[in-house]
Amino acid sequence: DAGVTQSPTHLIKTRGQHVTLRCSPISGHKSVSWYQQVLGQGPQFIFQYYEKEERGRGNFPDRFSARQFPNYSSELNVNALLLGDSALYLCASTAGGGVWFEAFFGQGTRLTVV
């Protein structure tokens, strides 16, 4: 069975550009979350979507946006890229809606801003 898939795996962008990262959740999972992991730190929560609605937003500027599609896949968009946006961006998939959850992560997208 396919796990969480993310694309692209690596990306190099220039300051000021925008980027779109994509995520396909595990089949049957309805919730997708996005996390940013800077080198040497634990992942930080960016967004969570469940049933195509935004359910949570972390402490990130409005340059970060996301959406979830009817097939539960998701996109993370970042505008006006800064050097500090360089990080590993992780997508997590859960079944959603329970009193507790298990999150399964994709391999991540390594974004480098130059």
Add this chain to the structure above:
Amino acid sequence: TQLLEQSPQFLSIQEGENLTVYCNSSSVFSSLQWYRQEPGEGPVLLVTVVTGGEVKKLKRLTFQFGDARKDSSLHITAAQPGDTGLYLCAGGISNFGNEKLTFGTGTRLTIIP
């Protein structure tokens, strides 16, 4: 703001030794998850503990959730070089479809053959 403090941050021990990694918070979580992450890859889920006082074993790894669901520990018996990696604990909050993980800073474990 929920914070998870993980200790130690770095640990280097000889093959065959035992070790314990701690994950502490002042917040209560619905669940506590442990992950292992290799460089440049996504975290891989090792275990999820849900009930206060719960203990789960995965071969040589033993995971415990504190009675108050605020802290957890990971104990590895007879460490092997294959255990080398970054171990992350993450506290989960779930509320009618709203889900969020708060991660610790991680423990980088090196097992010396």
